[in-house]
Amino acid sequence: MLGIETSCDETGLALVRGRELLADVTASSMDSHARFGGIVPEIASRAHLEAIEPTLDAALGQAGVGLSDVDAIAVTAGPGLVGSLTVGSAAAKALALGLGVPLYGVNHVVGHAAVDELVHGPFPERFLALVVSGGHSSLLMVRDIARDVVELGQTLDDAAGEAFDKVGRILGLPYPGGPHVDRLAREGDPDAIAFPRGLSRGKDLARHPYDFSFSGLKTAVARYVEAREDSGAGVPVADVAASFSEAVADVLVTKTIAACRAHEVDTLVIGGGFSANSRLRELAAERCAAAGVDVRIPPIRYCTDNGAMIAALGSAVVRSGVAPSPLDLATDSQMPL
Numbered sequence: 001m002l003g004i005e006t007s008c009d010e011t012g013l014a015l016v017r018g019r020e021l022l023a024d025v026t027a028s029s030m031d032s033h034a035r036f037g038g039i040v041p042e043i044a045s046r047a048h049l050e051a052i053e054p055t056l057d058a059a060l061g062q063a064g065v066g067l068s069d070v071d072a073i074a075v076t077a078g079p080g081l082v083g084s085l086t087v088g089s090a091a092a093k094a095l096a097l098g099l100g101v102p103l104y105g106v107n108h109v110v111g112h113a114a115v116d117e118l119v120h121g122p123f124p125e126r127f128l129a130l131v132v133s134g135g136h137s138s139l140l141m142v143r144d145i146a147r148d149v150v151e152l153g154q155t156l157d158d159a160a161g162e163a164f165d166k167v168g169r170i171l172g173l174p175y176p177g178g179p180h181v182d183r184l185a186r187e188g189d190p191d192a193i194a195f196p197r198g199l200s201r202g203k204d205l206a207r208h209p210y211d212f213s214f215s216g217l218k219t220a221v222a223r224y225v226e227a228r229e230d231s232g233a234g235v236p237v238a239d240v241a242a243s244f245s246e247a248v249a250d251v252l253v254t255k256t257i258a259a260c261r262a263h264e265v266d267t268l269v270i271g272g273g274f275s276a277n278s279r280l281r282e283l284a285a286e287r288c289a290a291a292g293v294d295v296r297i298p299p300i301r302y303c304t305d306n307g308a309m310i311a312a313l314g315s316a317v318v319r320s321g322v323a324p325s326p327l328d329l330a331t332d333s334q335m336p337l
């Protein structure tokens with residue numbers, strides 16, 4: 001199975017045989033976006049166009065196989081940037097047509113969970129997946145990764161990584177700010193400032209038990225920093241980073257464990273680039289152990305966008321006997337699960 005991922009700024013191509021990863025090569029255009037402080041869709045699409053053939057060649061070389069060894073192709077059909085998705089899907093369709101092999105359009109968010117099978121082996125019958133990145137923060141109930149994935153909740157505004165990037169900007173850190181805020185947080189006091197936990201109390205919690213909201217928290221950080229600057233008191237940057245990180249990780253982990261309990265699930269998969277966050281990892285490990293939930297987090301190179309996640313999901317789809325996609329498969333920037 002050849003997996004092709006081009007939903008954002010990473011061109012990822014990978015080859016798997018069943019649950020065995022044979023090759024995984026990623027080209028990123030992040031360096032071209034950094035000076036704009038965010039991903040520029042037009043630059044990302046053009047970078048995919050340039051990168052896709054050499055990345056395919058590199059993946060085939062890494063696996064030691066030729067194009068004629070490819071039996072099926074999986075491609076991200078959405079969600080993502082429409083221009084970026086179009087490059088990957090056009091390449092996938094051309095290859096499927098030329099090689100005479102089936103094409104499978106798959107969901108990027110589900111792929112972030114699916115990749116864990118390549119690392120930790122077959123999934124249990126039921127599990128929860130927390131997919132957290134710069135673009136998504138979703139809590140998924142999975143009964144069959146290929147065809148029965150239900151979204152229990154998602155962010156109503158910013159994704160977790162996006163909130164970190166915005167706080168990074170508030171604190172004057174380079175883009176993307178997430179890893180910098182994380183690093184600073186380790187030197188600060190997580191209890192120094194009581195930042196709000198969105199949708200965690202009363203009516204909000206009752207109405208949105210498994211949804212997240214991080215924009216109020218980001219605004220609270222901005223107000224706090226402004227007030228400190230205005231008063232000339234100086235900003236305790238490490239404490240702000242630590243208290244903010246604590247608020248994000250606390251809400252993510254508290255709601256995820258509540259969902260595990262409510263659905264009687266004892267396995268949690270965490271995926272997406274934000275799973276690199278050190279406080280999320282610590283808190284998830286600590287509280288899941290206390291709740292008797294087994295946590296599976298793939299190594300970070302499989303948590304950021306990559307082709308292996310799409311190839312893994314494509315393999316699962318084939319195993320489940322789902323029919324291939326038509327060659328006029330449409331991409332969908334807002335693709336639901």
Ligand code: KG4
Pocket residue numbers: 008132133134135136160161162164165176177178179182272273274276277278303304305
């Ligand atoms: O999955 P990913 O590579 O790309 C998206 O699909 O968004 O996730 C990247 C996001 C960025 O927002 C980045 O700042 C954030 O995850 N991130 C982190 C950390 N590492 C990456 N945020 C907080 N702490 C980290 N250690």
Ligand code: ZN
Pocket residue numbers: 108112133135272273304305
């Ligand atoms: Zn992603």
